[in-house]
Amino acid sequence: MSKKRLGNVWMGETCPIRQVLDRFGDKWSILIIELLSQEGKLRFSEIAQTIGDISQKMLTVTLRSLESDGLVTRRFYPEIPPRVEYELSDLGRSLVPHIEQLTGWGQAHMATIMENRRLFEAKRMEKN
Amino acid sequence: MSKKRLGNVWMGETCPIRQVLDRFGDKWSILIIELLSQEGKLRFSEIAQTIGDISQKMLTVTLRSLESDGLVTRRFYPEIPPRVEYELSDLGRSLVPHIEQLTGWGQAHMATIMENRRLFEAKRMEKN
DNA sequence: CAGCATCCGATTAGATACTG
DNA sequence: CAGTATCTAATCGGATGCTG
Numbered sequence: 001m002s003k004k005r006l007g008n009v010w011m012g013e014t015c016p017i018r019q020v021l022d023r024f025g026d027k028w029s030i031l032i033i034e035l036l037s038q039e040g041k042l043r044f045s046e047i048a049q050t051i052g053d054i055s056q057k058m059l060t061v062t063l064r065s066l067e068s069d070g071l072v073t074r075r076f077y078p079e080i081p082p083r084v085e086y087e088l089s090d091l092g093r094s095l096v097p098h099i100e101q102l103t104g105w106g107q108a109h110m111a112t113i114m115e116n117r118r119l120f121e122a123k124r125m126e127k128n
Numbered sequence: 129m130s131k132k133r134l135g136n137v138w139m140g141e142t143c144p145i146r147q148v149l150d151r152f153g154d155k156w157s158i159l160i161i162e163l164l165s166q167e168g169k170l171r172f173s174e175i176a177q178t179i180g181d182i183s184q185k186m187l188t189v190t191l192r193s194l195e196s197d198g199l200v201t202r203r204f205y206p207e208i209p210p211r212v213e214y215e216l217s218d219l220g221r222s223l224v225p226h227i228e229q230l231t232g233w234g235q236a237h238m239a240t241i242m243e244n245r246r247l248f249e250a251k252r253m254e255k256n
Numbered sequence: 257c258a259g260c261a262t263c264c265g266a267t268t269a270g271a272t273a274c275t276g
Numbered sequence: 277c278a279g280t281a282t283c284t285a286a287t288c289g290g291a292t293g294c295t296g
């Protein structure tokens with residue numbers, strides 16, 4: 001692969017890695033997708049309570065963007081009080097196996113990473 | 129899975145999804161890992177030029193964190209001018225297939241996502 | 257209940273200047 | 277060349293108040 005082609009591949013918005021990172025690199029999208037995958041249909045308040053430390057604002061924003069992109073479906077029941085249910089779309093479900101690949105890698109290697117980080121920090125300290 | 133257990137799974141720092149997101153959800157780590165995977169050994173300036181729009185500061189910070197976690201090796205040659213080469217470690221290489229799974233999904237579905245987003249926005253506009 | 261609007265503090269990242 | 281240090285601008289996300 002020539003340097004010239006490289007530039008086109010890695011820069012700008014056409015780079016597929018950047019596209020995926022831009023879409024899913026935020027704090028909550030992946031977590032909500034995986035939660036909906038495991039629990040199926042969930043209400044707004046159920047998602048909020050399960051995650052625990054997400055603010056109402058961020059849950060709203062994240063769900064809206066997932067809905068906007070067709071990854072999650074939103075069903076509104078005009079009862080009193082109103083009820084809203086969220087569920088993965090087929091598109092959203094198709095992403096789940098890939099997320100779980102990454103999660104699996106994390107479970108296998110994250111302890112090593114944390115230990116590496118600790119050792120690196122220790123070395124850095126003894127130099128100063 | 130009971131509600132009680134759910135809380136423990138999805139909250140806090142033991143959640144494996146959050147661990148992976150915390151580590152790799154930043155703007156540059158994944159991109160640099162994939163770049164090093166495809167190009168092998170690269171100098172600091174080669175990475176900078178290939179990516180194009182990363183600042184010197186962020187490249188330094190990201191490479192240092194990747195090195196710290198044992199995902200990338202750094203070799204320093206005390207010549208004048210100095211030369212530094214970065215390369216994936218075995219640990220870093222073990223992550224690459226999973227990244228490429230995600231990238232593959234992105235290439236297959238990102239156009240659909242963007243179109244969904246456009247349609248959603250259009251619907252939103254016509255309501256106002 | 258499930259949102260939206262606004263404000264504001266915290267974190268992040270770019271620009272710039274300097275160095276072994 | 278490959279950084280470090282500092283300052284500043286932009287972004288992100290939490291808290292609060294209000295609504296159908």
